[in-house]
Amino acid sequence: CYQGKKIDTRMQISALLRETLEKTKEYLAKKEAGKDVAYDQKLEAMIPVVKRELPLKCHAHRADDILTAIRIAKEENIKITLDHVTDARCILPQIKESGFPCICGPALTHKSKFELANMSFETPNELYKAGILFSIITDSPVIPQQYLSLSAALAAKAGLPEHEAIKAITINPAKILGLDNRVGSIKVGKDADFVICTKNILDTQNEIQSVYVDGKKAA
Structure with missing residues (x-):
C-alpha cells in the first residue's frame, strides 16, 4: 500500500x-x-x-513491529489492538505489561512471507497462559470466515483449552471491540444472536442446525 x-x-x-x-x-x-x-x-x-x-488497529507480525506499536501507543496515549501478532511468543511479558489485546491469526495459511516464519497454532495457548486478552481470526477474505471455528479447533489441538478456544471466537472478540454488553455470550439483556449446532462448535463434523438473530429464528 x-x-x-x-x-x-x-x-x-x-x-x-x-x-x-x-x-x-x-x-x-x-x-x-x-x-x-x-x-x-x-x-x-x-x-x-x-x-x-x-482503538487504532495495529497490524504487526514481527516482534520488533509489535514493540514499536506498543511504544508509540504509550507515547501518544492512545488505545490499540495488536493484530496478527505472529511473533507474540517472543515478547509475551512486554505484551502483557502493555495491557493491549491481541487479535491472533490467521494461521490457516501458507508462510507466504518472512514475517510469517513463526506462525503457529500454539500462539493462542501462549497468550492464554500469559493472561493476555486475545481472539482468533481468519483475516477474511485471506481465509474464508467459515473456517473460524476450524481455526479455533486447531488452536485447541495445539494446546489451548477447549473452553478458551470457544471464548476466543465469541466473548473475547466482543470484549476487544467493546461490544460485550451486547454480543459474545448468552445473557439476559444481550442481543440473543446465536446458533444451535448438532455437535461441539469445534468438532469438524458439527453442523449448524438453526440460527437466531435478536432471539428470533432466522434460518
Whole structure:
C-alpha cells in the first residue's frame, strides 16, 4: 500500500504514524478552539483514536513491529489492538505489561512471507497462559470466515483449552471491540444472536442446525 509513496523502511512507517497522530491532535485542538480549519477527511477519521474513543488497529507480525506499536501507543496515549501478532511468543511479558489485546491469526495459511516464519497454532495457548486478552481470526477474505471455528479447533489441538478456544471466537472478540454488553455470550439483556449446532462448535463434523438473530429464528 506504500508503493510509489517513497516509504521503504519500518522507521518511515513509524514516523508517518507519529506525524499523523500529531497532526490529528493539532487539527482537533483548532476545531475545539473554534478556529477556521479546512476539513480533512483522514484526520477526522483519526479523531476518535486520539480521543481514546476507538482503538487504532495495529497490524504487526514481527516482534520488533509489535514493540514499536506498543511504544508509540504509550507515547501518544492512545488505545490499540495488536493484530496478527505472529511473533507474540517472543515478547509475551512486554505484551502483557502493555495491557493491549491481541487479535491472533490467521494461521490457516501458507508462510507466504518472512514475517510469517513463526506462525503457529500454539500462539493462542501462549497468550492464554500469559493472561493476555486475545481472539482468533481468519483475516477474511485471506481465509474464508467459515473456517473460524476450524481455526479455533486447531488452536485447541495445539494446546489451548477447549473452553478458551470457544471464548476466543465469541466473548473475547466482543470484549476487544467493546461490544460485550451486547454480543459474545448468552445473557439476559444481550442481543440473543446465536446458533444451535448438532455437535461441539469445534468438532469438524458439527453442523449448524438453526440460527437466531435478536432471539428470533432466522434460518
